[in-house]
Amino acid sequence: MVGTKACVAASAAGGVQPQASANARSFAQPARRNERDTAESVFGLPNRPTGDAFPAEASGVVSRSSSVTAARQRRICTDFPCIQPPRTRLPKWGYYTAPMTVGEAIAWVGARLQAAGLSEPQREAQALVAACLGWERARLVAHPEARLSALQAHRLERWARRRAQREPLAYLTRRAWFYGLELIVGRGALIPRPETELLVEVFLGWAGSLPPSVRFPLLREGNRPDSVPPARRGNLKEGVSCSPILVDAGTGTGAIALACLMHAPRWLGVGIDRSRRALRIAQANRHALGLQARLMLVQGDWLRGLRTGSVDAVLSNPPYVLPDEWDTLPPEVSRYEPRGALLVPAGDPLRPYRRIARGAHRSLRPSGLLALETSPRLAPIIAEQLPAWGFPSPHIVRDYAGAMRVVWAVRA
Numbered sequence: 001m002v003g004t005k006a007c008v009a010a011s012a013a014g015g016v017q018p019q020a021s022a023n024a025r026s027f028a029q030p031a032r033r034n035e036r037d038t039a040e041s042v043f044g045l046p047n048r049p050t051g052d053a054f055p056a057e058a059s060g061v062v063s064r065s066s067s068v069t070a071a072r073q074r075r076i077c078t079d080f081p082c083i084q085p086p087r088t089r090l091p092k093w094g095y096y097t098a099p100m101t102v103g104e105a106i107a108w109v110g111a112r113l114q115a116a117g118l119s120e121p122q123r124e125a126q127a128l129v130a131a132c133l134g135w136e137r138a139r140l141v142a143h144p145e146a147r148l149s150a151l152q153a154h155r156l157e158r159w160a161r162r163r164a165q166r167e168p169l170a171y172l173t174r175r176a177w178f179y180g181l182e183l184i185v186g187r188g189a190l191i192p193r194p195e196t197e198l199l200v201e202v203f204l205g206w207a208g209s210l211p212p213s214v215r216f217p218l219l220r221e222g223n224r225p226d227s228v229p230p231a232r233r234g235n236l237k238e239g240v241s242c243s244p245i246l247v248d249a250g251t252g253t254g255a256i257a258l259a260c261l262m263h264a265p266r267w268l269g270v271g272i273d274r275s276r277r278a279l280r281i282a283q284a285n286r287h288a289l290g291l292q293a294r295l296m297l298v299q300g301d302w303l304r305g306l307r308t309g310s311v312d313a314v315l316s317n318p319p320y321v322l323p324d325e326w327d328t329l330p331p332e333v334s335r336y337e338p339r340g341a342l343l344v345p346a347g348d349p350l351r352p353y354r355r356i357a358r359g360a361h362r363s364l365r366p367s368g369l370l371a372l373e374t375s376p377r378l379a380p381i382i383a384e385q386l387p388a389w390g391f392p393s394p395h396i397v398r399d400y401a402g403a404m405r406v407v408w409a410v411r412a
């Protein structure tokens with residue numbers, strides 16, 4: 001049964017290294033205790049927690065030291081026909097109010113995006129102006145007469161130019177929504193997709209159906225309560241319970257793990273990715289959602305190095321774009337999103353799935369969940385292979401467009 005092994009026993013070979021701490025002091029903070037416990041129980045390694053390295057850009061703070069040069073301002077004025085050229089040298093950012101209203105800005109950006117051939121220029125113009133001002137979209141409608149500052153006008157001009165070159169909107173605004181969470185995104189990580197929410201649904205459905213005795217397993221007789229890491233202790237009177245652990249293999253922005261943990265408060269998580277840039281973004285999201293104590297982020301190669309029988313669920317959205325599909329991708333995806341997050345290995349498209357499934361078979365407890373996102377072309381092949389990889393009776397779940405999207409099974 002899932003989680004019946006109260007504590008993780010055997011250690012495994014290395015291969016996964018907890019990411020180096022950016023902030024040595026945070027190691028001593030009590031908030032990191034759960035993370036250390038997860039590291040020790042899952043990897044058999046004393047975890048060095050990841051720091052709170054919050055990308056400066058993600059905080060939205062703009063340096064007061066940057067200043068508008070008159071030359072740059074003249075360029076803004078050329079690009080925005082509605083801005084009159086300044087007569088004098090401009091003061092610092094934030095003091096100068098450009099004579100452009102919200103309504104004019106939306107119209108200008110919309111026209112520019114339409115000229116670039118985008119399919120929804122008006123909606124995207126509104127999104128850009130709203131993000132640029134830090135407003136809700138409804139407020140744009142209520143205050144079309146509000147004026148943009150010089151800083152905002154300049155940023156909007158840059159965003160409109162980049163969007164016209166087909167850079168994804170989410171990379172410009174640095175925000176994307178996933179399963180009701182607003183996440184930080186950036187060039188190093190895939191933008192979370194709505195169809196991946198299905199993986200979260202499958203996990204929550206499965207986790208919700210587990211009997212309480214499995215969700216909060218008592219320690220086997222003979223185990224001393226103080227041998228259990230505090231993060232895994234429950235408040236059951238008869239004994240000690242263990243928090244179940246999920247692994248998000250190829251975590252990217254951390255979207256899957258964070259959404260699952262937000263909705264499954266008893267669970268702990270481990271997010272693994274080989275990309276450092278992606279992990280930095282995942283760290284920022286973990287911090288923004290206050291889940292530092294429940295999600296450990298690790299740089300590693302799929303599930304290599306996880307202890308045998310140490311986790312309860314493995315979720316993954318590995319790369320699944322086939323080489324012959326690459327040219328059919330929109331430029332937003334093929335030009336800007338990380339290739340390593342999208343494209344299957346040449347000549348062996350099933351390789352990530354095979355490696356994840358074999359790693360999951362080793363690291364999952366009996367009856368643990370393996371859920372994989374994939375493409376409609378690969379889904380039947382993966383479902384056919386899963387029994388040979390140790391997961392009998394796989395299920396295929398279709399997304400809201402009717403395409404086969406998630407394959408899941410429980411470990412034998």
Ligand SMILES: C[S@@+](CC[C@H](N)C(=O)[O-])C[C@H]1O[C@@H](n2cnc3c(N)ncnc32)[C@H](O)[C@@H]1O
Pocket residue numbers: 189190191192193196249250251252253254255256272273274275278300301302317318319320340341342
């Ligand atoms: C399709 S993206 C999924 C990102 C995120 N989980 C999501 O659903 O939005 C695949 C992720 O797997 C990571 N990845 C690719 N190969 C990997 C490997 N060998 N080990 C660990 N992560 C890997 C990529 O860096 C990328 O972040």
